[in-house]
Amino acid sequence: MNDVHHSITALKRDQAKREAEKAQLADIVEQDRLVTAPGQRPPRLADVFMRPLAEGKRFPAALEIHANGLRYLTAGRGGGTPVDILFNNIRHLFFQPCDRELLVLIHVHLRNPIMLGKKKMQDIQFYREASDAAFDETGNRRRRVRYGDEDEIEAEQEELRRRRQLNREFEDFAARIVDASNHEVELDKPFRNIAFTGVPARANVLLQPTVECLVHLSDAPFFVLTVADVELVHLERVQFGLKNFDMVFVFRDFKRTPVHVNSVPMKQLDDIKEWLDSVNLAFTEGPVNLNWAQIMKTVVKDPLGFYEDGGWAFLAQDSDAEADESDEEESEFSMSEDELEASESDDDASGASDFGTDSDDDADFDDDDADD
Secondary structure (H helix, E strand, O other), X not given: OHHHHHHHHHXXXXXXXXXXXXXXXXXXXXXXXXXXXXXXXXXXEEEEEEEOOOOOOOOOEEEEEOOOEEEEEOOOOOOOOOEEEEHHHEEEEEXXXXXXXXXXXXXXXXXXXXXXXXXXXXXXXEEEXXXXXXXXXXXXXXXXXXXXXXXXXXXXXXXXXHHHHHHHHHHHHHHHHHHHOOOOOOEEOOOHXXXXXXXXXXXXXXXXXXXXXXXXXXXXXXXXXXXXXXEXXXXXXXXXXXXXXXXEEEEOOOOOOOEEEEEEEHHHHHHHHHHHHHOOOOEEEOOOOOOHHHHHHHHHHOHHHHHHOOOOHHHHHHHHHHHHHHHHHHHOOOOOHHHHHHHHHHHHHHHHHHHOOHHHHHHHHHHHHHHO
């Protein structure tokens, strides 16, 4: 009986595993074939790394532009399977320079995930390390290592020159991708000057707005949130005395789980509100965290009834109620002008009765002199 029990348990486990794999691959869409031009050398960006890794160890390889997409020629012992990305499957194309960053990179956010090895991926990145001084980017030759004949200023100038060259090389290649796609793909770039910190996953990272997105591309896990997909942003834990607040992005597709960005510094609240206004995103705020799983369950169950009952107005009502409570607390200590004048007149009268007037004091002194 024990053997039968173990066999049944193993069958259930295998069936559950197969169903999980099937559900994971449900949104995988088979791409068209990449169209190459035989006999012609395609534009290529040499000596770049890809992440996540498809297979094997990390080796630099070339990224090529073809008629209808990109091809990354995986390198390593025995070669590897090329990674093809078609233009019609690219939703966002980002270029991030290496200014105040360790990497210069081109990032691709896909409409539909593709399989890299045994993993499903929707974000693929091609990069080069900006601090790698072992290679000369102009000809891929080994640099001459010099000790003691280059001062600190010259080394800093060399570092800036190398970074400018890397930025120009990657940005020019990204622009060629846009041209090759006949602007089916548009290039986007993060705005670091309006960036803010937060925790979208496990770590506190720098989140940078772009024209169409909010992104974190410097390290994995990558974060790409499309502004056009968002219906509402709710700011939680916005109250006096707290150093941080949370952001909740609710999508137009109510079946998608809202995205949370936690522990955003309170000092950046006004800048974030200004950014949300600039991209026409409605936002509300409240003093506490809400149960979004239950809220979205209610919305998905009856969307029409949800909007007939006021929709997201309850979020604004919570923030208005908090503001009204603070106003009432302030009003308890306020005083009208008439009351203030009456209070001042009462004080004057009481002062006169307690201490008398100057003429009364003079009269008292005269009486004392007369008695003497």
